[in-house]
Amino acid sequence: MTYTLDNEAGVEDVETLVIGAGPTGLGAATRLDQLARSFLLVDSVSVAGGLASTDTTPEGFLFDVGGHVIFSHYAYFDDAIKRALPNEEDWLTHQRVSYVRCANTWVPYPFQNNISTLPMDLQLQCLDGLILAAEERGRNASFKPTTFDQYILRTMGEGIADVFMRPYNFRVWGVPTTQMQCKWLGERVAAPSLRQVVRNALTKETAGNWGPNAVFKFPARDGTGGIWTAMARTIPPKKMRLGEHGAVARIEAGKKVAVLQNGQRVRYKNLISTMAVDGLLGCMGQEEGVEGMQTAARQGLVYSSTIILGLGIRGTRPDRIGDKCWLYFPEDDSPYYRATIFSNYSPYNTPSSSASLPTLQLADGSAPQDSEPADGPYWSIMFEVCQSEQKPVNLETVLADTIRGAVATSLLLPTDQIVSTYQRRFDHGYPTPTLGRDAALEQILPVLKDKYGIWSRGRFGSWKYECGNQDHSFMLGVEAVDNALFGAPEMTLNETDWVNGRRNDERRL
Numbered sequence: 001m002t003y004t005l006d007n008e009a010g011v012e013d014v015e016t017l018v019i020g021a022g023p024t025g026l027g028a029a030t031r032l033d034q035l036a037r038s039f040l041l042v043d044s045v046s047v048a049g050g051l052a053s054t055d056t057t058p059e060g061f062l063f064d065v066g067g068h069v070i071f072s073h074y075a076y077f078d079d080a081i082k083r084a085l086p087n088e089e090d091w092l093t094h095q096r097v098s099y100v101r102c103a104n105t106w107v108p109y110p111f112q113n114n115i116s117t118l119p120m121d122l123q124l125q126c127l128d129g130l131i132l133a134a135e136e137r138g139r140n141a142s143f144k145p146t147t148f149d150q151y152i153l154r155t156m157g158e159g160i161a162d163v164f165m166r167p168y169n170f171r172v173w174g175v176p177t178t179q180m181q182c183k184w185l186g187e188r189v190a191a192p193s194l195r196q197v198v199r200n201a202l203t204k205e206t207a208g209n210w211g212p213n214a215v216f217k218f219p220a221r222d223g224t225g226g227i228w229t230a231m232a233r234t235i236p237p238k239k240m241r242l243g244e245h246g247a248v249a250r251i252e253a254g255k256k257v258a259v260l261q262n263g264q265r266v267r268y269k270n271l272i273s274t275m276a277v278d279g280l281l282g283c284m285g286q287e288e289g290v291e292g293m294q295t296a297a298r299q300g301l302v303y304s305s306t307i308i309l310g311l312g313i314r315g316t317r318p319d320r321i322g323d324k325c326w327l328y329f330p331e332d333d334s335p336y337y338r339a340t341i342f343s344n345y346s347p348y349n350t351p352s353s354s355a356s357l358p359t360l361q362l363a364d365g366s367a368p369q370d371s372e373p374a375d376g377p378y379w380s381i382m383f384e385v386c387q388s389e390q391k392p393v394n395l396e397t398v399l400a401d402t403i404r405g406a407v408a409t410s411l412l413l414p415t416d417q418i419v420s421t422y423q424r425r426f427d428h429g430y431p432t433p434t435l436g437r438d439a440a441l442e443q444i445l446p447v448l449k450d451k452y453g454i455w456s457r458g459r460f461g462s463w464k465y466e467c468g469n470q471d472h473s474f475m476l477g478v479e480a481v482d483n484a485l486f487g488a489p490e491m492t493l494n495e496t497d498w499v500n501g502r503r504n505d506e507r508r509l
């Protein structure tokens with residue numbers, strides 16, 4: 001189908017312009033292509049994937065933007081990734097092996113079901129809190145928590161709050177749990193059964209495998225980014241512009257024209273923007289009504305930055321690491337809240353053992369005795385560090401601090417040989433579910449859509465962490481298209497609990 005408007009010289013016309021070739025933009029483009037509609041997908045970065053892309057160090061180690069695991073709530077999403085990566089050998093399947101580092105020990109995830117592995121004083125602290133919380137729920141059955149902190153105290157009590165939930169969540173979000181709402185939680189935080197916790201504490205049993213991603217699959221090649229570069233290959237190249245020719249500089253929303261950095265003007269009927277909504281409002285300049293939305297965004301939308309660090313290490317994977325996947329760190333002996341043993345996800349996430357690499361340093365910070373290149377094998381760890389106004393990070397020292405932390409938390413031995421390092425900061429990393437978020441979004445998203453024909457969607461386009469994973473993001477794009485073209489409801493954005501609560505067991509991987 002071709003789409004034409006009365007042409008203004010030098011202006012390109014499309015029915016739908018999609019800004020951003022991350023999962024949301026690719027979801028929109030996939031749907032538009034399926035419907036054979038007129039569209040253009042643009043991104044300022046030359047490789048598709050956005051926050052779900054993968055970097056490779058000069059030495060050949062791959063690192064995602066933090067631990068990415070797919071758990072799909074949608075058949076449409078499953079079909080799309082199957083089309084993008086159709087072969088059995090494109091994927092590897094893993095059992096989640098996840099722990100929390102606490103009191104110099106590894107507590108199996110989820111922490112609250114496995115306190116039996118803690119030293120006795122911490123077990124007592126946690127159990128005391130759990131029992132008092134159960135009593136309080138009995139006394140005050142109708143109380144509905146508003147803040148994340150109240151939710152934690154009500155379901156887990158003061159002990160688990162102080163030992164794990166409060167410190168860990170501050171390290172993830174960069175704001176205290178008292179400043180966060182709890183509506184976003186849904187299936188993400190395991191509510192413990194007091195009976196089970198007490199039984200496990202007495203019998204010394206552990207309870208694992210809670211939650212949606214006990215088994216997960218991961219691309220064999222090219223990391224998580226491999227999914228999205230493959231997805232981008234399913235979109236006709238003439239409908240996609242990536243790199244400097246795809247950068248949007250300005251949006252003349254009244255005229256429904258996007259101006260690219262190279263001066264090219266693109267006129268649209270519908271705009272699906274997946275860039276961060278605060279950035280989008282910045283691009284809209286002085287249009288009527290924009291200032292009010294900018295104020296709402298400034299006052300109500302909070303985010304934290306994510307710093308990803310990676311280490312490539314020479315040697316066979318040590319027994320102390322085993323088949324661990326991702327690990328949580330609530331204590332302050334390291335700067336990171338999460339570490340992923342990325343080499344466990346695919347053998348192609350590290351260079352082959354025949355690659356000859358010099359040692360850059362030992363894990364204790366000392367210079368290697370021998371700086372000549374030597375063979376592998378290799379393994380790797382990826383770390384995530386949160387940076388926010390309330391949780392500053394020294395970018396000059398964070399890599400050295402991470403390596404020191406890795407030794408302190410027994411991920412590395414002081415003598416381990418580091419052959420590759422990686423550090424990259426992503427300014428918008430986590431959209432924070434603060435108390436003021438929903439009121440701000442109410443003042444922004446409907447106005448953009450109804451007044452300007454702009455569907456701002458995606459992890460930061462619609463700023464809802466609870467529907468900000470890859471599957472959600474992809475479907476936010478698909479559903480935005482169906483809403484723009486046919487008026488269909490956007491279930492992921494507006495009925496997130498329903499989407500997340502749906503059990504697609506038959507579709508689990």
Ligand SMILES: Cc1cc2nc3c(=O)[nH]c(=O)nc-3n(C[C@H](O)[C@H](O)[C@H](O)COP(=O)(O)OP(=O)(O)OC[C@H]3O[C@@H](n4cnc5c(N)ncnc54)[C@H](O)[C@@H]3O)c2cc1C
Binds near residue numbers: 023050069306
């Ligand atoms: C640390 C971390 C861990 C995560 N873990 C998981 C996980 O375990 N499982 C999971 O499913 N998901 C996870 N995610 C979420 C996943 O990365 C997101 O779902 C996804 O990347 C969001 O997609 P998006 O398309 O909405 O936004 P983005 O990926 O941010 O894409 C937006 C795109 O817009 C482009 N853009 C911005 N401004 C402009 C402009 N002016 N002109 C042109 N283009 C522009 C950007 O270059 C970018 O490519 C994680 C994310 C992070 C940061």
